[in-house]
Structures are given as structure tokens and as C-alpha cells.
Amino acid sequence: MSSVQPRHRAVRRHRLPAVVGGACAATVAVVLLLGGNGSLAYWTSTAPVKSGGFNTGRLTLTPVTPAGGQSGCTAWSLTQTGGTTSGTPTSSAVPALLQPHDVLRQTCTYQLQLTGDHLRGTITSSAAAGYQPIAGVTVTQQSMTLGSTSATNGTVAFPSADGGTTLTLVFTLTVDDTTTSQSNPAPAYGATFSTTGLTVTATQGRP
């Protein structure tokens, strides 16, 4: 009667993890590659090119401020007296308090400086489509002229056809009436405002 003997398991050998094994193999490969005084290089060379430089142009609008005005513009003057009846004012002086239907006017003048071989563009104002410093008050661009060229759709292109560089704009300021049917009714009594948002912008176009 044979007895069943327990089977001896082979002693398990400790094996290197695959990653460690791979790293060792890579190292050996590099050593072999470089062992024969081989080279992994490729040739490069860099040389400087000196090119000098260039100059840039200039685009500016310089206010030409008349006596009594500011920022290139005359003082506002009254061109129509409002109130219950419209009509020509007896004085151009702006009253201390505006009233519905008052219309004021101002003229602004700038000198356009253009320096640049391909310098072209357009000039617009924030009042071209109507600027409202406050509800019920509207500033409108009545005209804009560069040299002898008048604006089209509120915009003028530069340089002007005649080479003129004087830009002149006329604005009117209208206080709307109290009619409730108007979409822009008159401002509330006692309201104050300024026209600091009234701007003129020259924008260079892509050459």
C-alpha cells in the first residue's frame, strides 16, 4: 500500500518586475550603442542676420479750441427757444435751465495728423446715430467735414480727396418735449447732465 507523499513545491524565485527589467535592458542598449565610441549627434549651425529696423507712423486728432470753448469745441449756443412756443431766441446765451424744445448748437474743430505710407481710415462721432447724455436729451451730429469732403452716413474717410486735414463737426442738442406719446420724453425737472460721452474717433483701416 503506497502512501501519498506531499508534493514539494519548487522554491519560487524572486523575479524582477517587468518595469525594472525593461529599464535595465534600455540601459544596456544605450551602453552598447555608445560603447563603440558611436555618436547620436546631428549637425546644426546658427547664423545671425542683421536687418536694421523701421519707423512707425502717427494718427492723431488735435483739438483746435476757439476762445471761450474747450476741447476743440465752441460753447453751446441757443438756436431755438423751447417752452410753449418755439422760435428764434433773442439771445444765443444758453439759459441757466433748459426747457423742452430748447435746441443748442456747437461746432468742434480738430487738426488731423497723418503720418504713414498706407495710413487710411475713417472718422466717426458718437453722435452720428444720436447720443443721449440723459433720457430726453439728444445730441445729433449735423455735419462733419474733412477738408472739402463731407461725411456720408455720418462717416468721413481719410485722407481727404483734397488733402485737407481740418475736421469740422457741428452738433445740436435737443431737449425733447413733454408729450407723453414721444418715445423719448423730456427729462425730469431738475435733472443734470454732461456731454462727456460725446467723442470723435479716427480709426485706422487695415492696409
Added chain:
Amino acid sequence: MNKSTKGAIAAGAAAVLLLGGAGSLAYWTSQATVAGGSFSTGNVSLTGSDCSTTPWAYTTTGHVGDPTTVGDLVPGDTIAKDCTITLTGQGDHLWVSLTAPSSVTVTPTPSSTSLQATVATTYTYNGASVAAGTPFQVVAGANPVTVHYAVTFPYGDATTIDTDDTQSLSVALGDLNVTLTQEDPNSTPAA
């Protein structure tokens, strides 16, 4: 007696029989030295140039009546000039490519934080146009490479439109470093 034991005994007996006739396990070897001779390597290098006095020319079309000579640039303008550098090389399978950075340092006077200048280069070598980064074979000796060097004063966009500090500047351009790189002769086009 199991099969393995029997097989081992049979193999041993066969070996004894084979050697029984005074046979030998030896084999002959011989070595000879091969004289490999020697070889020489080639060379390649670029030599730069100073073409500061070469005038710029507009590649910007502009408008009818605009000046054709370069005076004062505006945003969106591109100017270019040809500068000649020298490629010296020797090598049976010497293929190289040329590249340059896409921008160049600018030193404006007065200072400007917004000014940039972008660069594009193409090359002419041995009578043929070569695009940047395209391999070409070097003709032995020192030969000219024409660098078509274009500089653009970028037009603004919505975020950089108000860059008035780029006006009325005198701008000095830094060196444009053209780099030659030898290409793998096994992966370049057949000559």
C-alpha cells in the same frame, strides 16, 4: 525502469559506440584580420550677414497712390528684404533644412509695450526656392543662401486695438537667427 531512464542509457551507449573507434570531437578554426582603412567626415556651417543697409520693400499692396518706398509703417504693413548668408558644406549625403523664429526682438524708441513684429522666411539656394524646414541637398563648397526676410507690424484686434503707444517709433530689430539642421540621410528624398 521508466522510459526516460531507458532513453538515457541508450544515448550513452550510442556515444560510447561512436567514440569507440578513436574518433575526435575537435573542429578547426582560424582567424584573419580585416584592415578597415579609415573614413573622413564632412562639415557644414552657416555664416550670417549684415544687410542693415539693404532697403526694405513693401509686400503690403496698399492703395493706389500710396508711397512705394518704405517710410513710416502703420499696423498691418509687411516689409521684406533679401539678405545673403553663406552655407559651407561638404558631405556625400549632406541634406539640411533652414528655419528661423516667427518673431524678432524689437527695441523701439521711445519705448512701447505693445509693439510686436512677426517674421516669415523663405530661402533660395542653388537657384531653387526652399521653404523653411524643407530638406535640400548641400552642394560642396561655400555657396550663398538668399534669405527672403519679411517682417509684419501686426494689425490690432478687438483686444489690442488701443495700442497708440506704437506710434512715431524708431524701431531697431534684433538679429534674426537662421538655424541650419542636418537631416537624416536615410529619410531625405533620393538624389
